[in-house]
Amino acid sequence: MSIKEIPNRIRIRSTQDIRHYLKSYPFKGLTDFFMEYESRNRLLPKTEVYKRMQSTLIVMKESIAKGKAKVNRTPSGLINGGCHTFLNNMPNTIHLMGEWFNTVIANTLAVSELNACMGRIVATPTAGACGVMPGAFLTICDKFSIPEDKQIQSLFIAGGMGELIQINASLSGSQHGCQAEVGSASAITASAIVALFEVSLDKIENAAALAMSNLLGLVCDPVAGLVEFPCVHRNIVGSVNAIACAQMALAGLTSPIPFDEVVSAMKQIGDDLPASLKETSRGGLAITPTGLRIQRKVRDEDPEKAY
């Protein structure tokens, strides 16, 4: 096939489109493709696009440190120093898995709690699911001392996979439930982890497809409508799932259903989910007796409730 000049506007709807672009145009690989995509979409030079991802990565790293540095509490009491307690109790607690497993949990908790307490985070892909990427991906980068450049390259690939979810379904809990938030976060994090070790679109796609498949049907039922419980703890499911699926994909396991079709399934399930389970707090954990009690307490504390 002849190599043509890269078109001004790059449009993708499927992994098939990405394969087509990579085959037909002189891209230097998957990261280069997504950088070019972003550069052309935003009318920004590629060097700027790279710099922006670099500064985003710095904020993501800071969010782990900041989340761990203090005891995170919210007025509702739903966030009550969980990460702090977890780290403090760890020396006297049995370690069910290795130490890194606990670090994944602590880092995810740290960022998700920081978000709940109005701290600065990177919404990847949403604020509610912001603990997954730092908790899983950055912990692995740390474990394997991955150079910064490689981390940035992998984040572009994760962003590209997320873009496909955004285009074909959505990333919003109010539209498609938690599967669209933590499910998507887990899928793109799995792809980022694979990309650290093997830039193979097949393996990246398999990791993302497996991770998303595992979380299909996850509902959004936040207690008192707050991004606190079960959101924070579900982020850990997303992190652990991302690592497991990346490990499976790296070992050559494949998803019987391709990524694009899993994303369509997520959309269809999300459309079928009743509104009570899509961020309205009218179902699930939000309407348990305890959930409703917490909701009343939160509303009573609102200084403007009189209006």
Next chain:
Amino acid sequence: MAIFDIIGPVMIGPSSSHTAGANRIGYMAALCYGSPFHSVEIKLYNSFASTGFGHGTDRAIVAGLLGFKMDDERIPHAFEIAKKRHLSYNFRKSYKRDHHPNEVRIVFNRGSNHSFLIRGVSIGAGKAKITQVQDDDVEFGGDHAILLLNYQDITGMIGFIGGVLGKYKVNVAYMKSSRNALIGTAMAMLKLDEECPQDAIEELKRHSDIHRVISIRKLNNEY
């Protein structure tokens, strides 16, 4: 939407729609108003009204009005900072089905007979749109530079505006115009690739039939 909407935006939590989007409405509203102000009335609708407190929606809006962007760590302290800067604000709540689930109405007050109304909605992922400026229905986010004109509904106005923009080599990406037949005024909303130069704005303002010119820079690469 693109990759930095997936890996990003960098923002103050906890919610992209109820915190970051709300902040952006406040930020854009202050840019629209364009002059210093010391008193605002803020009305939160529907989901913003019911869960806004727990999401810091109120503080995020005030922070936006103070010129703090969605990644500014001063957002949680917006009320204290507003007090220091002598900005008074009050909140009201409204539950109405014919309004967007995440809507805000901001009224800037100056003296007893001057008020300026701006309405905005948060549409998810930290994005927001301004939907009303005074009596004019508009629709813009931060993807383009914006020029909003309010003028007398007489012939030749669009030609005049186009002529001025052409002279300053400003390219128009999108344009919408409409009129209020009852009071005989018209409005035009133009989306531009680059912010309208100050000289062009001054020239437009000098026209006796143009009542109001609002120019806002493009925001989407700032975050």
